[in-house]
Amino acid sequence: MEPTPAGSARIESEPVPWTSKRGQAAGLEDISGQLRLQIADAPVGVLKVEYGAVEIAREGDAPALLVVDSLPTLLGVLGGEMHPFVAFLQGRLRIEGNRALALQILFGLQADSPWSGPTPRS
Amino acid sequence: MALDTISILDGNEFVVSNRQGDIEAAPMAHHGLFLDDTRFLSRWVLTINGRRPILLSIDDTSYYRIQHFLALATGDVYIDSHLTVVRQRSVGGGLHEVLVLANHGKEPIDLEVRMEVAADFADLFEVKGKLNKKGELYRHVAPGDRLTLGYRREHFRRETQVTSSAPAELSEGALTYRIRLDPLRLGLQAIWRTHLDVFAVMDPGRESPSAIAHRADEELRPELASDLRGWIEDAPKVVTSWQPLEHIYRRSLVDLAALRFRKPILLGAMPAAGLPWFMTVFGRDSLLTSFQALPFIPEFAASTLRTLGLLQSRAHDPFRDAEPGKIPHEVRFGEMTAFEDTPHSPYYGTADATPLFLILLEEYERWTGDRELVQSLESQARAAMKWIDHHGDRDGDGYIEYERRNPNGLENQCWKDSGDSIAFADGTLAETPRATCELQGYAYDAKRRTARLARDVWKDSVWAAELDRQAVDLKRRFNEDFWLSDRKFFALALDGHKRKVDSLTSNIGHLLWSGIADDDKAAHCVTHLMGDALFSGWGVRTMADSEGSFNPLGYHVGTVWPHDNAFIAWGLRRYGYSEEAARLSFAMLEAAELFHHRLPEAFAGYRREITKYPVEYPTACSPQAWAAGAPLLLVRAFLGLESIGGNLIVDPVLPATIGRLEVLDIPGPWGRRDAFGRARTDLTASARRRPRDPPMD
Numbered sequence: 001m002e003p004t005p006a007g008s009a010r011i012e013s014e015p016v017p018w019t020s021k022r023g024q025a026a027g028l029e030d031i032s033g034q035l036r037l038q039i040a041d042a043p044v045g046v047l048k049v050e051y052g053a054v055e056i057a058r059e060g061d062a063p064a065l066l067v068v069d070s071l072p073t074l075l076g077v078l079g080g081e082m083h084p085f086v087a088f089l090q091g092r093l094r095i096e097g098n099r100a101l102a103l104q105i106l107f108g109l110q111a112d113s114p115w116s117g118p119t120p121r122s
Numbered sequence: 123m124a125l126d127t128i129s130i131l132d133g134n135e136f137v138v139s140n141r142q143g144d145i146e147a148a149p150m151a152h153h154g155l156f157l158d159d160t161r162f163l164s165r166w167v168l169t170i171n172g173r174r175p176i177l178l179s180i181d182d183t184s185y186y187r188i189q190h191f192l193a194l195a196t197g198d199v200y201i202d203s204h205l206t207v208v209r210q211r212s213v214g215g216g217l218h219e220v221l222v223l224a225n226h227g228k229e230p231i232d233l234e235v236r237m238e239v240a241a242d243f244a245d246l247f248e249v250k251g252k253l254n255k256k257g258e259l260y261r262h263v264a265p266g267d268r269l270t271l272g273y274r275r276e277h278f279r280r281e282t283q284v285t286s287s288a289p290a291e292l293s294e295g296a297l298t299y300r301i302r303l304d305p306l307r308l309g310l311q312a313i314w315r316t317h318l319d320v321f322a323v324m325d326p327g328r329e330s331p332s333a334i335a336h337r338a339d340e341e342l343r344p345e346l347a348s349d350l351r352g353w354i355e356d357a358p359k360v361v362t363s364w365q366p367l368e369h370i371y372r373r374s375l376v377d378l379a380a381l382r383f384r385k386p387i388l389l390g391a392m393p394a395a396g397l398p399w400f401m402t403v404f405g406r407d408s409l410l411t412s413f414q415a416l417p418f419i420p421e422f423a424a425s426t427l428r429t430l431g432l433l434q435s436r437a438h439d440p441f442r443d444a445e446p447g448k449i450p451h452e453v454r455f456g457e458m459t460a461f462e463d464t465p466h467s468p469y470y471g472t473a474d475a476t477p478l479f480l481i482l483l484e485e486y487e488r489w490t491g492d493r494e495l496v497q498s499l500e501s502q503a504r505a506a507m508k509w510i511d512h513h514g515d516r517d518g519d520g521y522i523e524y525e526r527r528n529p530n531g532l533e534n535q536c537w538k539d540s541g542d543s544i545a546f547a548d549g550t551l552a553e554t555p556r557a558t559c560e561l562q563g564y565a566y567d568a569k570r571r572t573a574r575l576a577r578d579v580w581k582d583s584v585w586a587a588e589l590d591r592q593a594v595d596l597k598r599r600f601n602e603d604f605w606l607s608d609r610k611f612f613a614l615a616l617d618g619h620k621r622k623v624d625s626l627t628s629n630i631g632h633l634l635w636s637g638i639a640d641d642d643k644a645a646h647c648v649t650h651l652m653g654d655a656l657f658s659g660w661g662v663r664t665m666a667d668s669e670g671s672f673n674p675l676g677y678h679v680g681t682v683w684p685h686d687n688a689f690i691a692w693g694l695r696r697y698g699y700s701e702e703a704a705r706l707s708f709a710m711l712e713a714a715e716l717f718h719h720r721l722p723e724a725f726a727g728y729r730r731e732i733t734k735y736p737v738e739y740p741t742a743c744s745p746q747a748w749a750a751g752a753p754l755l756l757v758r759a760f761l762g763l764e765s766i767g768g769n770l771i772v773d774p775v776l777p778a779t780i781g782r783l784e785v786l787d788i789p790g791p792w793g794r795r796d797a798f799g800r801a802r803t804d805l806t807a808s809a810r811r812r813p814r815d816p817p818m819d
Contacts, residue, residue: 027436027446030501069277080437085387085453085467089460091277091325100389100432110437111446 022055027111133383159456165240288316390425396743405475414751447509484571491791538678549670563636634693659730685748774799
C-alpha cells in the first residue's frame, strides 16, 4: 500500500508532511483495523494498522472515526504523548463507530511511538 | 453512608441529600448530585415563607426515585400544619423533582416558595480531599427560561441547567415562586405543583440536555421500573423456608441493578463499585462481583471481561502504575483525572485484577459455554499471564509482589489497600515490595484455569502443559515459603526483605478459594478461620483480635467484610469443610437480616457476645457491589453449585435454620435448571468430607 499525504491543508502545512508515515507499533501487534482521522470537521486521513505495522493513508475505509479538536491533540495521541482517555475527558477527542477497535488502537499507541525517527509531531 | 443522609442512584449517577431532601454540601456533608465523579449540584434547599418544612416520612422503595413527605410546622410540640409539601425526585441525566403543595386550611394562603441552587462542580477527589477548584465558575439566567451554572477550565466544561414548568423568578442563586394557594376543599385543581429539571451537561458546546420528559402523572422513570422488573424476572428464583434469605436475595438483585452503569468506554453494563466514593469502574470489584453473580446474572461477567480486556494496559506507564498486560484498577471521569492531577485515566495500581481476570474468564466459560468470548480474549489472556510471570514478579523470585511507581499511587495494591493493612503481628508495617499471600493463590488458580482454556478452547496443549507445570511448582514453593510453622497458618505476605509477615488475617481464607494450600495446612487454616480470634460470631474479621494492629473499626485490620466472608465460605466448600461454610454463611446472612437485608461494604469486628446487632462501620459504602454479590455466593456455597462439563452439580449442606432452599431457573450451558437442598439433622456427620481437588474437568 502506498502511503500518501493526508488531505488536510493544515496537516500539509506542517514542517514535516505526513508522507510515508509508517512504522511498527509494539502495542498493536495483535490488532488489525483502520481508524479514520478527523480534525474538527476536516478529514485528514486514515490510520491503518496491520498486526503492528501502521501507516497513515490519505483515504480508505474505516469502521471507526477519531475526531479531535486540533492538530496538536491528534499528533499527541498518535505519538503516544497525550493519553487518549485524558484527551477524551478534556473534551478534545471523541470516537464514533467501532469504539472497541478505536480504543485498542489508541491505547496501543501509548506503548511506544511507531513513528521511527521523526514522529508525526516532529 | 452517614445516617442522616439518604441517596438515590442510577449507575454512576447519584443524589445524596438530607432526609428532608435538601442538598447542602459542606466539608463534612457530602451532599450533591453527582455524575461521572463531578458534583453538578451542591445546594438545593427548599424554603416556604422563609422556613424549612419538616419531615413526616420518606418513600424510598425504589433505588432511583424517592418521595419526601413534609409539612410546614406551626407548633413546637405538635405538628399543626395546614400545608402538605411533597418532593418527588428521580435521578437520570440529572435530577427531576416534582414539588407538590396542598392547602388543608379553610382560607387561601399566600406563599413564597424558594429553591436555593448552587453548583460547585467539585471532582469527587476534591470533595474527599477538601481541595479548591482551579477553573472558573459562571452563572447565567435566561429570564423565564433557565438558570445555567457552569464551570470551565481550558476545554473542560460542565454545566448544570435548571428549568421549571411553573413560572418562577430566576436569579443566579434561586428559583422563587409567589403563589396564592386555594384550599384543597375547592377541588384537586387547587393542588399546586411544578416540575423542576436539573440537567447535568457534560459537553455544553455540543450536547443538548437529555431531558427527562415532564410527566403529569406521578410515575417517575417508568422505563427503569420496567427494566428492573425484567432484571428480577430473568434472575433465578430463590425459595426458602427461612424468609429473610428471600428478602436478602431480592435486595441484592435490586442493588446490583442499581449499580449497573454504561459509558461510551464500557462494552456493556458494568457494576459500579459502591456509593458514594466508588461509583465507577474498579477492576477488582467488577471481577469479584461478576464471579459472585455468575450462576445468577452471567451478563455482568461478559461486560466486565470485555471492558477490562479492552482497557488492559499495553504500555509501561509509571504515572498510571501500568505495565503491558495489566488489568486496570480504577477509571475516573472527573476534572482531576482529565488534567492528570490524579492518574485514574485509567489507573492500574492493583496486583490482583490481572490474575482475577483469568480466573473469571475460565469460570465464565464454565457457566455459560460462551467460547466465542473466550476465543476473542485469547491475546488479552496471554498478555495477562505474561504480566503475572514478568512484570508482576518484580524481582524474579516466582511470586507476585507490588510496589507503586507513582508516589501518589496506592501503597497497597491488594484488596486490603489501606496504608496500614500489611503489618507484622507486633504492629510493624511491612516494607515494600510486598507479596501478599492471596496474590499467590490467585496466580496459582489463574494458571490452572488458563491451562484448561488453553487446552480446551485455544487448542494450545504445549502452553497448557507448561501452565500446569508452573502451577504445581508455585504451589510447592508457596507452601514452603509462606508457612509459619510455629503459628500454623500462612504468612500474610513476604515483605521487601522476604521476611514472613506473621499476622493472622482473613487472607488465608482466599487461599482456600484458590486451592493453593496443601490439605494438611488448609486444616490448620480452617481452625484459625473459625476460631475466636478471627471469627467474631458475625463473620471472619480482616485481622484477628490477637494481632498488634487489630482494631474492630480498622478498615482492613479488624472489620468484617461480607465479600471476604463469601469467598472464604466458598473456599471452605472447596476443601470439603461444608459445615464450617454453612456456619459462616448463615452468620453473615443473620447480619444481613439485621442490616435491613442489605449487607454493607464492611461492619465492625466486635465480638458477637457483646452486641446483639452487628455494629455499622461509619463510612462504609452502601450499596456496594461485592457486598451485594456476597449473598449470591453464599447461596451457591449452601447448595455447593458447580458447573462441570456442562452439567450443574448440586451438593447441598444447609444449616438447620434454613430447612429448605430452592434456586429455580439457574442459567447455564444446560439452559435453565433448578437446585434444591434440605438441612440434615446430623449436619456435622454429613458435612465433613474429604478435601477434593478443584474442579478442573
